[in-house]
Amino acid sequence: ISFVLKNAHPHDIATILDQKGIAIRAGHHCAQPLMKHFNIAATARVSIAVYTKKTEADDLIKGLMTVKKLLG
Numbered sequence: 326i327s328f329v330l331k332n333a334h335p336h337d338i339a340t341i342l343d344q345k346g347i348a349i350r351a352g353h354h355c356a357q358p359l360m361k362h363f364n365i366a367a368t369a370r371v372s373i374a375v376y377t378k379k380t381e382a383d384d385l386i387k388g389l390m391t392v393k394k395l396l397g
Contacts, residue, residue: 327354327368330389333396335369341395342388 330338335351342349350370353360360366371385 326373327370329365329368330392331397333392335367337396338369338389338392341392342385345384345388345391347385347388 329335339349339351350372352367354368354370360368373382
């Protein structure tokens, strides 16, 4: 799932989450033409699969709430 948060650069999001032990990707994810079309420099991306635990999803949500408080 690729996303952006208002007032937060994706690399900053990734750094803050990394400090909480949550790994995500940030960048253009080989989609430069699409990002140029939407005038987006980069996105953050999380990977969720069948083996993702509910606690991990909860930690991601809590981490994103922290990002919003710090950068929003």
